[in-house]
Amino acid sequence: MRALGSLCLALLVAACAAVPSAPDAHFQAHVAQVLEEMWQEFPEYAVRMGNYKYADRMTVPDAARRERVIAFYDRQLAALARLDPAALDASSRVDFELMKNRFERGRWEQLTFKAWQWQPSTYNVGGDFDYLLITDFAPLDQRLRFFLARLDKVPAYYAAAKANVSDPTLEHTQLALRQNKGSLAVFGPQLMKKVDASGLGAEERALFARRLDAAKAATGDYIAWLTALETKLEAGPARSFRIGKALYEQKFAYDIQSGFTAGQLYRRALAEKARLHDAMEIRARELWPKYMGDAHVPADRLVMIRVVLDELAKHHARRDRLVQVVREQLPRLAAFVREKDLLDQDETRPLIVRETPLYMRGSGAGASISAPGPLDPTANTYYNVTPLDDAFTPEQAESLLREYNDWTLQILNIHEAIPGHYTQLMHANKSKSLVKSLFANGSMVEGWAVFGEKTMMDAAYGGGTSEMWLSWMKWNLRTVVNTILDYEIQTMGLTRDAAIAMMTREAFQQQTEATEKWRRATLSQVQLTSYYNGYAEITALRDEMRAREGPAFSVKDFNNKFLSYGSAPVRLIRELMINGR
DSSP: OHHHHHHHHHHHHHHHHHSOOHHHHHHHHHHHHHHHHHHHHOHHHHHHHTOOTTTTOOOOOSHHHHHHHHHHHHHHHHHHHTSOGGGSOHHHHHHHHHHHHHHHHHHHIIIIIOHHHHOGGGOOOHHHHHHHHHOOSSOHHHHHHHHHHHHTTHHHHHHHHHHHOOSOBHHHHHHHHHHHHHHTTTTSHHHHHHHHTSSOOHHHHHHHHHHHHHHHHHHHHHHHHHHHHHHHHHHSOOBOSOOOHHHHHHHHHHHHOOSSOHHHHHHHHHHHHHHHHHHHHHHHHHHHHHHHTTOOOOSSHHHHHHHHHHHHHTOOOOGGGHHHHHHHHHHHHHHHHHHHTOSOOOTTSOEEEEEOOGGGTTSSOSEEEEOOOTTSTTSOEEEEEOOOOTTSOHHHHHHHHHHTOTTHHHHHHHHHTSSSHHHHHHHHTTOSOHHHHHTOOHHHHHHHHHHHHHHHHHTTGGGGOHHHHHHHHHHHHHHHHHHHHHHHHHHHOOOHHHHHHIIIIISOOOHHHHHHHHHHHHHOSSGGGHHHHHHHHHHHHHHHHHHHHGGGOOHHHHHHHHHTTTTOOHHHHHHHHHTTO
C-alpha cells in the first residue's frame, strides 16, 4: 500500500507539473495571438518559418508599410509591458525576453539604424520567389498561383526601394547590383516552361506572362538605377560603411544578447588570439621535420607557423570538384557522430548540397545553410556552396582551394552541416517552444557550429593528427579574429590594408580569403562577433555543467539538452539548464 500510495502521489505531482499555471496559460495564449498577427504582418517571414497561410502575399516596403510595422512593434511591446514575467515559469520567462528583444530590436532598426535608407541591398525579391519554387509545401500549380499573386507587387516593391534609398554606401550599392542581377535568373526561361507545363488555365498563363514581364522590367529598372547610383558614388563622396561605436554597441546588445559587452568581448578575443598562437607554435614545431626536413626554422614564430600551414595547403580538391567533394564528405561526418555517440541525429531530415543561388552571392560568405522553419521542419535544408566558376580568376580559385584544403574543408563541413548548423537547426525545429526556435539568436547558432567543431576534434576526428589540430586551430583563430576585425573596422577605423595584414600574417589566411572577409566586414556589422561570443559562452556552460555533474557528465546528454532549447541566447539557456528546466 505504501508503494501504491507513493506511485499515486508521484502521478499526481507529474500531472500537476504538466498543467501550466494561470499566468503561463495566459502568456502562451498571448504568444499564439502574437504569432498569428506576425504571420499576417510579415508573410515572407511566415513562409520561411513554414506557415504558408499567407504565401500569396508580398509586402511593399513603402512609408505606409514602415508605419504599420512600427505600430505593430509598439502594440506588442505595450502588451508585454502589461504582463508580469516574474509570475511565469523559467521557460516562459525566456520566451518573454526573446519576444521583448525582438520587438525592441525591430523598432530600433526602423527608427534608429535605418538600414532601409542606406543599404540598397536590403531590396531583392529573388529569394522569396525562389523559395516558392523549391519548397514542396503544396502542389506546383498552387505554388505558381501564389507566385502569380506576388508578381503583381514587384513593380511597386522596386519603386518603393528607389524612394527609400538615401545616402547609401558604395559597398551596399555594389552588392545590391550583383545580387539583383542574380535574381533575374529566378525569372528566367525555365519559369515559363514550368507555367506552360502546369495545370494553370490559358488566362492564368497569359496573366503570368504579363506580370512576369513587368516584374523583370521592374528588376531591370532597379539594376539600371543602381548602376547610375554606383557611378555617382564612385565619384564621391559616399557614406561610410562604418557605423561607429554608439550604434555598434546598441546593435551588439540587440543582435548578440550576450553576457559580454562588445568591448569586453573584443578584449577577450585579443587574449585568445595570443593563446592560440602559443598552441599553434607547439603543433607547427612538431610538424616541421615531417614537412620541411632539415630546413632552417624561422625565428619569427608566426612565419614558422605560416610555412607549415602553406605546406598543408598544397593538398586540396580540384577546382571543378569542390562542390562534389563537399557532398561526398557529409555521410562520413554523420557516421563519425554516430560512432562516437556525440548527439542525436535525424536522417529523415533532408540535407541537399547545391551551388549557391546567384541572388545570394557576393556577400563574402562562400558557404551557408538555408534551413526550413519549425512550422515545416521536414522541408529540405540546403547547404549552399559557391562554386569556383568563371567569377574567380585561376589565382583566386587556387588561393581559395588552399584556404579550404583537405583538412580545413572537413572543418567547414562540420561547421555548416554535421554536427553544426544543419544538426542544430534540426534540433531547434523540434523544440517544445516555438518562440525559442522562431526568434533565433544568431550567436547561439554560430557559436554552436564552432563548438561542434571542437566537439569533433575532442573525439579525435580525423585521427587526432597534428595536421588536423593545427588546421582546426587556424580555423578557430579565424573565429577569434573575426571579432577583432569587426570591432576595429566598425568602431576604430581599421583600414583595409591593416585588416588584410592582420588576416594574412596573424591569422594565416590566404589572400583571397582575407580579401573576401574584408568585403564581408564592409557589408555587415556585429554578425562577425557571433561566432566567438557563442563559442565562448557554450564552452563556459559545458565546463560549468561538467564540474557540477562530475563523473556523471555525458557529452551526448549535454549536447542534446543544450540543443533542446531551440536557438535561444546561451545566457538564457544557461539559466534553464542550471535550474534543471
